[in-house]
Amino acid sequence: MKNTLLGMSLVAVFALVSCEKDKASSLYTDAEKEAQASEVVDPATAPKxxxxxxxxxxxxxxxxxxxxxxxxxxxxxxxxxxxxxxxxxxxxxxxxxxxxxxxxxxxxxxxxxxxxxxxxxxxxxxxxxxxxxxxxxxxxxxxxxxxxxxxxxxxxxxxxxxxxxx
Structure with a gap:
């Protein structure tokens, strides 16, 4: 019984941590995209x-x-x-x-x-x-x-x- 409870607890903790990592990475991506969108690019030196x-x-x-x-x-x-x-x-x-x-x-x-x-x-x-x-x-x-x-x-x-x- 204790092993089953321990196993289920580990799975639940792993799932929560995984969700938080996914959420954090998607927030970072959005923040990064916003920062890049506001960048001023010099047309003379920019890639084309x-x-x-x-x-x-x-x-x-x-x-x-x-x-x-x-x-x-x-x-x-x-x-x-x-x-x-x-x-x-x-x-x-x-x-x-x-x-x-x-x-x-x-x-x-x-x-x-x-x-x-x-x-x-x-x-x-x-x-x-x-x-x-x-x-x-x-x-x-x-x-x-x-x-x-x-x-x-x-x-x-x-x-x-x-x-x-x-």
């Missing part, structure tokens, strides 16, 4: 995010397919570029971005995945990147058409890789 293209159209894709595109970019500014966050306009659009600073003159890419799910017709989705550029936010746009019925394509659209990305 230059995309080869900021919009991509997948064309016709079948319902339920998953496609991805790599948006290539260069930091054309004078200081390291930091992408602090990236969010899709809905859960079907997921960006993957570099987590380390991008040196001036360096090139990298952002992978944007789109899950067509049960969507139909023309779909346009946005990815918003929070950065340390003078603009503070950059936007990427993807679009696709998911035909219905007899117009639907029968093969899944090819996934883009960094080697064949446009």
């Amino acid at each position: 995010l230059q995309f080869e293209q900021s919009a991509y159209d997948f064309g016709d894709i079948p319902a339920g397919s998953k496609v991805e595109h790599y948006f290539k970019f260069t930091n054309t500014g004078k200081s390291p570029l930091i992408i602090k966050d990236g969010k899709g306009s809905c859960g079907c659009t997921v960006p993957e971005f570099p987590k380390t600073p991008i040196a001036p003159g360096a090139t990298d890419s952002i992978k944007v995945s789109f899950d067509a799910g049960k969507f139909q017709g023309k779909q346009t989705k946005t990815v918003t990147l929070t950065t340390n550029t003078a603009a503070k936010e950059e936007k990427l746009t993807i679009s696709a058409n998911i035909p219905t019925g007899e117009q639907a394509p029968t093969q899944q659209a090819p996934a883009m890789s960094p080697l064949n990305a446009q």
Whole structure:
């Protein structure tokens, strides 16, 4: 009985401590984001995010397919570029971005995945990147058409890789 009570007590204490750590880290993240948002960035020395293209159209894709595109970019500014966050306009659009600073003159890419799910017709989705550029936010746009019925394509659209990305 004592062992059971002791075990349950340890589990309860561990759960409470874990919750507090999660709460503290999320508060820190919000405070950090507020501090970064109020930073004044000198446009003359700030990093600049230059995309080869900021919009991509997948064309016709079948319902339920998953496609991805790599948006290539260069930091054309004078200081390291930091992408602090990236969010899709809905859960079907997921960006993957570099987590380390991008040196001036360096090139990298952002992978944007789109899950067509049960969507139909023309779909346009946005990815918003929070950065340390003078603009503070950059936007990427993807679009696709998911035909219905007899117009639907029968093969899944090819996934883009960094080697064949446009």
